[in-house]
Amino acid sequence: MVKTEKTMNxxxxxxxxxxxxxxxxxxxEIPGTLPNSTECLDFSFNVLPTIQNTTFSRLINLTFLDxxxxxxxxxxxxxxxxxxxxxxxxxxxxxxxxxxxxxxxGPKALKHLFFIQTGISSIDFIPMHNQKTLESLYLGSNHIxxxxxxKDFQTEKLKVLDFQNNAIHYLSKEDxxxxxxxxxxxxxxxxxxxxxxxxxxxxxxxxxxxxxxxxQSLLVIFKGLKNSTIQSLWLGTFEDIDDEDxxxxxxxxxxxxxxxxxxxxxxxxxNISSNTFHCFSGLQELDLTATHLRELPSGIVGLSKLxxxxxxxxxxxxxxxxxxxxxxxxxxxxxxxxMKRLELGTGCLENLENLRELDLSHxxxxxxDCCKLQLRNLSHLQSLNLSYNEPMGLKTEAFKECPQLELLxxxxxxLQVKDAQSPFQSLHLLKVLNLSHCLLDISNQHxxxxxxxxxxxxxxxxxxxxxxxxxxxxxxxxGSLEILILSFCxxxxxxxxxxxxLKIMNHVDLSHNRLTSSSIEALSHLKGxxxxxxxxxxxxxxxxxxxxLSQQRTINLRQxxxxxxxxxxxxxxxxxxNLQKLEDTEDTLCANPPLLRGVRLSDVMLSCSMxxxxxxxxxxxxxxxxxxxxxxxxxxxRWKYQHI
Numbered sequence: 001m002v003k004t005e006k007t008m009n010x011x012x013x014x015x016x017x018x019x020x021x022x023x024x025x026x027x028x029e030i031p032g033t034l035p036n037s038t039e040c041l042d043f044s045f046n047v048l049p050t051i052q053n054t055t056f057s058r059l060i061n062l063t064f065l066d067x068x069x070x071x072x073x074x075x076x077x078x079x080x081x082x083x084x085x086x087x088x089x090x091x092x093x094x095x096x097x098x099x100x101x102x103x104x105x106g107p108k109a110l111k112h113l114f115f116i117q118t119g120i121s122s123i124d125f126i127p128m129h130n131q132k133t134l135e136s137l138y139l140g141s142n143h144i145x146x147x148x149x150x151k152d153f154q155t156e157k158l159k160v161l162d163f164q165n166n167a168i169h170y171l172s173k174e175d176x177x178x179x180x181x182x183x184x185x186x187x188x189x190x191x192x193x194x195x196x197x198x199x200x201x202x203x204x205x206x207x208x209x210x211x212x213x214x215x216q217s218l219l220v221i222f223k224g225l226k227n228s229t230i231q232s233l234w235l236g237t238f239e240d241i242d243d244e245d246x247x248x249x250x251x252x253x254x255x256x257x258x259x260x261x262x263x264x265x266x267x268x269x270x271n272i273s274s275n276t277f278h279c280f281s282g283l284q285e286l287d288l289t290a291t292h293l294r295e296l297p298s299g300i301v302g303l304s305k306l307x308x309x310x311x312x313x314x315x316x317x318x319x320x321x322x323x324x325x326x327x328x329x330x331x332x333x334x335x336x337x338x339m340k341r342l343e344l345g346t347g348c349l350e351n352l353e354n355l356r357e358l359d360l361s362h363x364x365x366x367x368x369d370c371c372k373l374q375l376r377n378l379s380h381l382q383s384l385n386l387s388y389n390e391p392m393g394l395k396t397e398a399f400k401e402c403p404q405l406e407l408l409x410x411x412x413x414x415l416q417v418k419d420a421q422s423p424f425q426s427l428h429l430l431k432v433l434n435l436s437h438c439l440l441d442i443s444n445q446h447x448x449x450x451x452x453x454x455x456x457x458x459x460x461x462x463x464x465x466x467x468x469x470x471x472x473x474x475x476x477x478x479g480s481l482e483i484l485i486l487s488f489c490x491x492x493x494x495x496x497x498x499x500x501x502l503k504i505m506n507h508v509d510l511s512h513n514r515l516t517s518s519s520i521e522a523l524s525h526l527k528g529x530x531x532x533x534x535x536x537x538x539x540x541x542x543x544x545x546x547x548x549l550s551q552q553r554t555i556n557l558r559q560x561x562x563x564x565x566x567x568x569x570x571x572x573x574x575x576x577x578n579l580q581k582l583e584d585t586e587d588t589l590c591a592n593p594p595l596l597r598g599v600r601l602s603d604v605m606l607s608c609s610m611x612x613x614x615x616x617x618x619x620x621x622x623x624x625x626x627x628x629x630x631x632x633x634x635x636x637x638r639w640k641y642q643h644i
Contacts (some may be wrong), residue, residue, distance in 0.1 A: 057082045366389070409436055
């Protein structure tokens with residue numbers, strides 16, 4: 001007999017630690033099944049045209065409330081009077097017409113307010129007179145034309161003020177003065193196209209960040225920001241905006257302000273000279289992503305203190321064209337997604353002896369012998385990303401010039417290891433190595449030698465000989481390994497002693513292979529690990545392997561052809577008893593018998609007519625019966641012959 005159990009999701013609610021999700025359930029009121037103890041509620045994409053003081057009155061413990069796209073028009077008096085602990089209120093994309101003066105009088109610790117895309121044209125629409133604890137206010141995609149805050153708006157704790165995509169084109173002294181009590185404020189005016197700033201408006205002001213993205217005239221911005229102090233200044237533009245070419249004269253205003261980080265992405269730099277950046281002398285970070293650069297001149301003045309430089313999505317043909325000697329203090333360099341095939345050259349970065357992080361991914365780099373000459377003198381480099389490039393040849397100690405490397409990413413770059421010795425053996429401090437989809441020859445037993453500190457290894461998409469990990473394999477030298485990813489490796493079997501030297505692993509991903517349950521035995525020495533066996537060929541898991549699964553922290557068995565017959569009864573019983581250990585149970589389904597195909601394992605109840613113990617006693621009974629029958633026949637025949 002076969003039975004299935006169905007679990008009922010009450011009212012569509014999903015609970016997790018007093019958090020409930022009622023998103024897009026077509027509700028027009030708060031469900032009566034929602035507990036009074038609810039703290040976080042996502043009620044977005046429902047219908048609540050009017051909310052008043054009775055709508056949420058019993059949910060007095062609310063700290064987070066999301067009412068996105070609930071078609072709210074009216075918010076009446078004292079709507080949130082019972083929600084004293086409310087921390088975050090999201091009213092995004094509601095066509096608000098009216099909001100009462102006392103609508104927000106209840107919450108005593110409101111920190112985050114979202115009025116994005118609500119159709120408001122003035123901040124005065126929001127009753128802010130009682131909000132002393134507000135830290136962030138999001139007002140994007142509305143019709144607001146001034147950033148001037150109401151006089152009763154208390155900004156002492158305000159950290160984020162977001163006006164992006166409004167109708168703000170001019171900033172006056174009075175506008176900026178209304179923000180003076182806020183310290184380390186991040187002001188977002190992205191997408192407003194500021195055309196004018198009153199002289200002296202930003203005099204002696206201090207901002208954590210200013211975002212003027214999409215403004216067509218940078219000259220207006222730099223003139224208007226004179227005598228200000230800004231941690232981060234975002235001046236990037238967008239592809240659909242026809243702004244003016246960048247010239248040296250535009251940056252003159254920078255000489256009279258203090259900025260640590262500037263983003264100028266997608267502007268068009270015209271005729272860069274060595275003097276273009278002379279006002280950038282105090283700059284720590286500069287982002288020139290997609291600025292149509294083909295080369296940078298040598299002898300650039302003003303960038304000697306630069307710590308971080310982003311030159312991604314440009315048109316360099318050779319790494320030496322960035323003139324690295326201009327940036328002697330650089331610690332982070334990113335040149336990813338170059339628009340042309342990038343040649344690494346020889347020693348192009350040797351003047352960057354302080355470099356800690358280098359990203360050269362997605363650059364179509366091809367090198368027959370990498371990377372000793374190309375990375376010369378980068379002895380302090382800790383992170384190197386060469387992923388998504390063309391084929392690279394690696395010889396012994398290919399990264400000898402970078403002995404301090406802790407992270408090396410070579411994913412989706414075909415690697416041709418030309419020597420029997422490991423190309424990584426000089427990297428004694430390496431902790432993370434990503435070799436996914438590198439088409440490596442895993443038969444080389446010394447491939448991973450010399451990595452005593454390696455903790456995270458990703459070999460996804462590489463194939464082992466004959467689809468088998470044997471007892472002797474390149475992984476055996478990695479005694480410090482904690483995370484091993486072997487998904488999509490076309491594995492069909494793993495020797496039970498293949499991982500014996502890997503004693504401290506806590507995460508093993510063997511998903512998307514052709515493994516059967518017999519390979520689980522290779523993990524018998526490991527305890528408390530995350531084990532991903534999804535999308536393999538596991539059907540029956542015998543009782544002898546269940547103790548190995550029981551000692552693990554989390555197990556994923558989804559998309560395996562699992563057998564849901566009495567042949568697998570011990571595993572099925574174990575599965576239901578250990579649901580807390582199992583991941584993706586919604587997609588862990590029966591494949592056999594046909595009657596149960598597609599049914600969740602957690603819903604299956606088998607009533608096997610005869611258990612294993614019963615079978616044992618039946619066999620014993622049949623044997624005894626057979627013996628007695630034999631003796632009876634012999635006795636009968638003997639008696640018959642005696643009476644002939």
